[in-house]
Amino acid sequence: MAKDNKKGIFEYSAAPESTGHISIKEQYDLFINNQWVKPQQGKYFDSINPSNENKLASVARANDKDVDKAVKAARKAFPTWAKLPAKERGKYLYRIARIIQEKSREFAVIESMDGGKPIRESRDVDIPLAAAHFFYLGGWADKLEYAFPGQNVEPLGVAGQIIPWNFPLLMAAWKLAPALACGNTVVLKPAETTSLTALKLAEVIQEAELPEGVVNIVTGEGDTGAALVNHPDVNKIAFTGSTDVGKLIQRSIAGTGKKATLELGGKAANIIFEDAAINQAVEGIINGIYFNQGHVCCAGSRLFVQESVVDEVILKLKQRMGNLVLGDPLDKNTDIGAINSKGQLQTIKKYLEIGKKDGLEMFQPKLTIPKKGFWCAPTLFTGAAQSHQIVQEEIFGPVLAVQTFRTIEEVIQKANNTPYGLSAGVWTDKGSKIFNLTSKMRAGVVWANTYNKFDPTSPFGGYKESGYGREGGVHGLEAYLKLS
Numbered sequence: 320m321a322k323d324n325k326k327g328i329f330e331y332s333a334a335p336e337s338t339g340h341i342s343i344k345e346q347y348d349l350f351i352n353n354q355w356v357k358p359q360q361g362k363y364f365d366s367i368n369p370s371n372e373n374k375l376a377s378v379a380r381a382n383d384k385d386v387d388k389a390v391k392a393a394r395k396a397f398p399t400w401a402k403l404p405a406k407e408r409g410k411y412l413y414r415i416a417r418i419i420q421e422k423s424r425e426f427a428v429i430e431s432m433d434g435g436k437p438i439r440e441s442r443d444v445d446i447p448l449a450a451a452h453f454f455y456l457g458g459w460a461d462k463l464e465y466a467f468p469g470q471n472v473e474p475l476g477v478a479g480q481i482i483p484w485n486f487p488l489l490m491a492a493w494k495l496a497p498a499l500a501c502g503n504t505v506v507l508k509p510a511e512t513t514s515l516t517a518l519k520l521a522e523v524i525q526e527a528e529l530p531e532g533v534v535n536i537v538t539g540e541g542d543t544g545a546a547l548v549n550h551p552d553v554n555k556i557a558f559t560g561s562t563d564v565g566k567l568i569q570r571s572i573a574g575t576g577k578k579a580t581l582e583l584g585g586k587a588a589n590i591i592f593e594d595a596a597i598n599q600a601v602e603g604i605i606n607g608i609y610f611n612q613g614h615v616c617c618a619g620s621r622l623f624v625q626e627s628v629v630d631e632v633i634l635k636l637k638q639r640m641g642n643l644v645l646g647d648p649l650d651k652n653t654d655i656g657a658i659n660s661k662g663q664l665q666t667i668k669k670y671l672e673i674g675k676k677d678g679l680e681m682f683q684p685k686l687t688i689p690k691k692g693f694w695c696a697p698t699l700f701t702g703a704a705q706s707h708q709i710v711q712e713e714i715f716g717p718v719l720a721v722q723t724f725r726t727i728e729e730v731i732q733k734a735n736n737t738p739y740g741l742s743a744g745v746w747t748d749k750g751s752k753i754f755n756l757t758s759k760m761r762a763g764v765v766w767a768n769t770y771n772k773f774d775p776t777s778p779f780g781g782y783k784e785s786g787y788g789r790e791g792g793v794h795g796l797e798a799y800l801k802l803s
Contacts, residue, residue: 351392352396353530364380370692396530403502413457415453426449430515456796457496488517500799554577580787580790584713584739585781588621607771608717612717620713670709743762763779
């Protein structure tokens with residue numbers, strides 16, 4: 320790493336398959352009205368690389384006055400942006416998508432450095448899918464009357480959007496693209512541990528020459544998000560994060576007339592029947608829980624295996640876990656990257672101790688754990704039951720709990736016996752069995768013979784304590800419109 324004092328940036332060698340350097344500013348201010356603005360109190364916090372605990376950059380900490388400035392900029396820009404011909408709004412989204420594609424290598428490396436996820440996931444999943452959302456929603460901008468035939472469609476106004484740390488750029492795209500396509504203006508608040516790709520996106524917005532104030536990005540911690548949620552001139556709140564924070568938001572906006580979508584926690588059931596293609600199912604289990612270190616709201620963290628094949632599945636699962644590579648997120652061969660933060664690692668370790676104290680058998684493959692950084696080996700608990708804490712509560716880490724079942728009726732009852740209802744997976748060679756389960760499982764998304772497959776044309780969201788509202792597809796547009 321070399322510091323360039325003239326430019327005020329840090330230069331890093333890019334991922335092994337990349338060429339050139341990736342530049343990260345030493346200090347990031349707030350992005351308001353298409354300009355970089357210093358925080359009112361002059362406070363900054365550090366963004367840390369979780370794989371080595373090195374500081375990446377200083378990021379501005381916004382207070383309520385900074386948030387107010389951003390909301391006012393968005394409000395001022397709203398009439399012009401809303402009245403802009405829809406076709407022109409779509410062109411701006413296409414332009415953003417193309418620039419993301421052009422800068423995809425840079426985005427991927429920064430995402431992996433800031434969040435700890437393997438570069439292969441950032442490069443092949445997160446960044447291309449983020450661009451795809453801008454392309455897809457840009458196409459809807461001038462076709463809203465076809466999406467909602469016979470209805471008058473109008474934008475809501477100013478959208479306050481709060482995104483999590485597990486998929487920073489992708490979650491920004493999920494929220495920004497539909498809001499902009501519908502004619503709204505936005506104040507976006509990224510997670511404090513992973514703000515850098517959102518701030519890099521601000522540079523893209525400048526390059527795409529969006530009108531001033533259409534997109535504003537304020538960084539900070541929980542109080543910054545609270546100031547955005549509670550601002551009286553925000554018309555819509557879109558939040559992805561924990562169920563506890565989602566409940567706080569719901570209480571805060573009750574009676575205000577603000578529209579909201581909340582995508583919250585999950586505890587997904589991944590179900591393997593005896594007639595499934597076992598080797599394919601094992602790969603699906605690995606992807607379902609160890610993708611992005613289990614930092615996935617729809618992670619398949621509860622595995623249900625039919626009794627007749629449980630020994631075979633567990634044996635093959637342990638063998639496959641032993642082949643996973645844990646290490647440097649910028650190495651293209653890495654399967655398991657770093658845990659996003661020290662705090663999240665402590666939470667995961669707490670649940671590992673709970674599982675062991677409850678008498679469950681814990682398995683971790685023999686992997687070399689780096690001395691610096693935040694790391695957790697992929698973990699498997701067998702002998703779990705519905706009453707166990709690690710079965711009922713979201714861990715948000717690479718921890719899988721295994722239960723068995725005999726009949727379809729039994730597994731449906733067990734799968735639905737959770738406060739959450741975000742996603743599920745089914746592995747079987749019988750189509751009729753798939754349709755039977757999907758009609759009875761209370762989950763927003765059910766994958767069949769695959770897992771963690773996303774597409775901008777498909778809606779995503781949950782039931783119960785997994786939140787309400789949908790993002791993606793035509794359904795995601797409705798949340799940003801007044802329909803009459």
